[in-house]
Amino acid sequence: xxxxxxxxxxxxxxxxxxxxxxxxxxxxxxxxxxxxxxxxxxxxxxxxxxxxxxxxxxxxxxxxxxxxxxxxxxxxxxxxxxxxxxxxxxxxxxxxxxxxxxxxxxxxxxxxxxxxxxxxxxxxxxxxxxxxxxxxxxxxxxxxxxxxxxxxxxxxxxxxxxxxxxxxxxxxxxxxxxxxxxxxxxxxxxxxxxxxxxxxxxxxxxxxxxxxxxxxxxxxxxxxxxxxxxxxxxxxxxxxxxxxxxxxxxxxxxxxxxxxxxxxxxxxxxxxxxxxxxxxxxxxxxxxxxxxxxxxxxxxxxxxxxxxxxxxxxxxxxxxxxxxxxxxxxxxxxxxxxxxxxxxxx
Amino acid sequence: xxxxxxxxxxxxxxxxxxxxxxxxxxxxxxxxxxxxxxxxxxxxxxxxxxxxxxxxxxxxxxxxxxxxxxxxxxxxxxxxxxxxxxxxxxxxxxxxxxxxxxxxxxxxxxxxxxxxxxxxxxxxxxxxxxxxxxxxxxxxxxxxxxxxxxxxxxxxxxxxxxxxxxxxxxxxxxxxxxxxxxxxxxxxxxxxxxxxxxxxxxxxxxxxxxxxxxxxxxxxxxxxxxxxxxxxxxxxxx
Ligand code: HEM
Numbered sequence: 001x002x003x004x005x006x007x008x009x010x011x012x013x014x015x016x017x018x019x020x021x022x023x024x025x026x027x028x029x030x031x032x033x034x035x036x037x038x039x040x041x042x043x044x045x046x047x048x049x050x051x052x053x054x055x056x057x058x059x060x061x062x063x064x065x066x067x068x069x070x071x072x073x074x075x076x077x078x079x080x081x082x083x084x085x086x087x088x089x090x091x092x093x094x095x096x097x098x099x100x101x102x103x104x105x106x107x108x109x110x111x112x113x114x115x116x117x118x119x120x121x122x123x124x125x126x127x128x129x130x131x132x133x134x135x136x137x138x139x140x141x142x143x144x145x146x147x148x149x150x151x152x153x154x155x156x157x158x159x160x161x162x163x164x165x166x167x168x169x170x171x172x173x174x175x176x177x178x179x180x181x182x183x184x185x186x187x188x189x190x191x192x193x194x195x196x197x198x199x200x201x202x203x204x205x206x207x208x209x210x211x212x213x214x215x216x217x218x219x220x221x222x223x224x225x226x227x228x229x230x231x232x233x234x235x236x237x238x239x240x241x242x243x244x245x246x247x248x249x250x251x252x253x254x255x256x257x258x259x260x261x262x263x264x265x266x267x268x269x270x271x272x273x274x275x276x277x278x279x280x281x282x283x284x285x286x287x288x289x290x291x292x293x294x295x296x297x298x299x300x301x302x303x304x305x306x307x308x309x310x311x312x313x314x315x316x317x318x319x320x321x322x323x324x325x326x327x328x329x330x331x332x333x334x335x336x337x338x339x340x341x342x343x344x345x346x
Numbered sequence: 347x348x349x350x351x352x353x354x355x356x357x358x359x360x361x362x363x364x365x366x367x368x369x370x371x372x373x374x375x376x377x378x379x380x381x382x383x384x385x386x387x388x389x390x391x392x393x394x395x396x397x398x399x400x401x402x403x404x405x406x407x408x409x410x411x412x413x414x415x416x417x418x419x420x421x422x423x424x425x426x427x428x429x430x431x432x433x434x435x436x437x438x439x440x441x442x443x444x445x446x447x448x449x450x451x452x453x454x455x456x457x458x459x460x461x462x463x464x465x466x467x468x469x470x471x472x473x474x475x476x477x478x479x480x481x482x483x484x485x486x487x488x489x490x491x492x493x494x495x496x497x498x499x500x501x502x503x504x505x506x507x508x509x510x511x512x513x514x515x516x517x518x519x520x521x522x523x524x525x526x527x528x529x530x531x532x533x534x535x536x537x538x539x540x541x542x543x544x545x546x547x548x549x550x551x552x553x554x555x556x557x558x559x560x561x562x563x564x565x566x567x568x569x570x571x572x573x574x575x576x577x578x579x580x581x582x583x584x
Contacts, residue, residue, distance in 0.1 A: 132350070135358040142362060145371070145379060145547035151351075151359075169540045175521040179542060258570075260397045274518050274563055275399045277570035 006115060007324030011332065013122040014070060019158055022072045024333050025298075029083045031074045032066030033190070033238045034296030037249070037286035039088060045281040048211065048256065049203040051310030053088040053100065054281060060093035061086055062296050063286060065190035065241070068105065077232025078153055079185050082106045084195040084217060085302040086284070095296075096336070101306040104195035104217055106184060110268035111168070111177035114317035121174070125163035130156060150182070153232055173269040185225035186232065189240050191250035191286065192224045199304065200265045200314040203256070212259035212314065214272060217284065220251035242289050254281040266315040301335035303327065380551055387555040388526050390512035391466055392563075402463040402572045403445060407513040407560045410488040415454035419487070423449075423456045426483040437477035442584050443469060445573045449484075456484060461564070463572040466512075470505045474498060513560045514552075523549060 014027045022030050038058050045054035053059045067074065068081035085103045089095060112118040130152045133141075141148055150161065161182065168178035187193040197215040204210050226232070244250055258277045264270035290296030305313060305323040313319050330337070351359075361367045392404045412419045427434075427449045438444050447460035462469045474481065478498045485491035490507070497504040517523055527548065528534070553559065568576065577584045 132355065135354045138358045139361070141543075142367070143375060144544075145375060145550055146541075147543040147546050149543075151355075154350075165542060168542050170537060172521075172525075172536050172538060172540065175524070175540070175542055176519055179521050179545065180519075260399050262397045271519060273395075273397070273400055275403065275566065275569045277399070 004324050004328065006321065007328045010115065010118065010321060010325045011328045013119060017122055017126055017160070018070045019127050020071050020073070022070060025072060026066075026070070026333060027329060028070040029066035029068055029085075030070050030072060032064045032083065032297055033241060034290035034293055034298075034300060035063045035065065035241065035245070035286050036288050036290050036296070037061050037063060037284055039086075039254070039282055039284045041282040042280045044279060046206070048205050048213075048258075048279055048281070049310050050206055051100065051203070051308045052090045053308070054310070060089045060095075061284060062089070062095065062290065062300060063087075063284075064297060064300060064302070065237070067237075075153065075156075075232065075234050076237040077186050077226060077234060078156070079150075079182075079228070081181055081184055082187060082190065082193055082195070084190070084193075086217075087300070087302065087306075090308065098308075099306060100308045100311070101302045101304065102197055102215060103302050103304050104197040104215070106187070106193045106195055107177060107181055108196045108198070109177050109180075109271050110198055110318055111164070111174040111181075112318060113173055113267050113269050115321045117171070117174075118318070118321070121164075121167050124167045124170075125160040127158040127160055128162050130159050130161070173267075176271065177269060185228055187237075188224045188226055189221070189244060189250075190237055191241065191244065191252070192219050192221050194218050194223055195252075197304075198268050199316045199319040200259060200263075201307075202312040202314060204310050204312075210312075212263065212265050213256045214259065215281075216255045216257070217252040218255055220253060220283075238289075245286060245288050250286045252284040252286075254284060255279070256281045266317065268316055268318050295336075299334070299336050301326070301330040301337070303330075376550055376554060379547055380554055383547075383551065385527060385548065385551045385555055386530050388514045388523075388530060388552060390514050391509060392515065393517075393526075399570045401465070403461050403564070403566055403569065404463070404466065404469075405515060405560060405564050406458070406460045406462065406466070406469070406508075407515075407558075408458045408508065408511045409452070409455045409513065409558050410457070410485070410491070410511060412454050412456055412487055413489055413491075414487070419454065420451050423451060423484065423487050426480075426487060430477070430480040430483060433477050433480050437473055437480070439584075440476050441469075441472045442574055443472070443572070445576075456488065458484075463574070466509065467505050470508055471501065474501055474504060513558050514556045515560045515563060518562045520545060520549075523552065527552070 011027060018027060039053060039061050040058055041054040041056045046056060064085045066083040067076060068083060069075065083105050085101065088100050090098045090100065112121050132151050133149045138148060164178050168174045195217040200212045200214055202210050203213050256279045257272060258279065259265060259272055260276060263272050303323065303326045304319060307313065395401065412423055414422065443463040445461040447458065450457045450459065474497045481497045482495045486495050494500045494504040494507040517526065524545065574584050
């Protein structure tokens, strides 16, 4: 496990690279919205995993959708990774009771294999002043058949794009995540994107068989992004969600991909082949925005290690680093403490 | 989009969509960069893998130019398939590794697209044994086909001939195309002095070297299961 001093350094490295300070708020995925809903496991889920929320009864959930950027400014329409953190309330569904979390983003893989990579990334991918590329430079790029540099958005004065690119140019393992993040765009709705939990977890079935798996949420409404050539709108995602849920619940399918011997278990930069067995584990139904956004949108604090019997972390060093980093961040911003799950209590 | 855009910015940003630029790119820029930074065509067929999931539901995508490039030539190809329907089903049921196979005529090409389980060479070998006659009927209508028919007497040459016509399968993730090119060039480094912004050029040049490719590894509703497993689960025997 990664110690708390490293965790503090991780969080400090993130804070040091914020475009502007965000005291009392999350240093990344700062702007978000809490949503209520429930999860129903599929008929087959319990054959693969003994965890309580896969037994088939209705499980109340709290979800927090977020924009990936750190900082107090909201830019829904900018191209950015989005987050979907889900808390399954167990044993009767009491909020603040025993629970398990599943934290996912619209990016399918990470850009760092371990803590050392992460620190180097944060050193290279620093906030840097940005301006529109000159027309002549653009023509030169076109003549070289090069990917154009994105024009800055209105009011965008700095970003980490150039640093992330130079990191990826140096380290091939980071290229997929950096390339995909650059192309990711903005969803028309938080409920119209696929979210990946990225890391490998080990799940245990009723016969004691343990399997390496990766989880993703697939939107029943389908995936759709905004028009990248239109002027981005800063605030629409929360209102869109509220209006959508007023009319009709929104659903996601929880898909679980089963890894094979030879698949990367401990490396979040490596995606698995699309040819692995995918199991439908259940359906999440989102019903309404949480009434208390301070409690369910801000103070609520997720942790990828809030697990239950039946699901264990893999050896992925990034997953291990996140355990304490999220606690440090939570303490710094006065979020809700990490309530120990049954697994922890053991 | 942003408000500080000048007319020159707008003009330049719109350039790639103009006819003039597209002509310039295809007549001058692409040939120039193909000469300056040559790329080798990436080999066709599934990526080699020892993992079981990668060795079931494999794709074969053949595009074979017909000798007779006329409606009559195309009709002959259509007839060769229609006349052999029974033989094709008999082969399919006996070999038991094919999820589906389709023949399609596109322009003056006959195409065969199939999804099969197991090793490519075994797949072709099994079909030569069971429906070699159908292969002969089709391949003799195709440019270069005479050299490898009858396939029963040219087994290895036939397999190689098919492999050479099997399309390159562009990986699902964009940057894996770079990894394929590095592997072909013997570059195994995990660190480099790359320029990720050159990915578009690399794709263009690969598609110049390899005009026909298969996009992605295929999208499957039930990945990881063989044709035999599916039939078995459905209780319809094999
Ligand atoms: C070493 C790697 C990472 C570090 C240091 C890190 C750090 C953090 C921190 C400090 C927070 C704020 C936590 C809080 O205050 O409650 C956070 C939030 C978040 N992170 Fe990470 N993270 C890492 C990797 C990842 C990965 C791989 C994912 C993808 C699944 C991810 C997805 C998220 C999401 C979705 C949130 C927002 C959760 C919420 O809505 O409360 N992070 N991260």
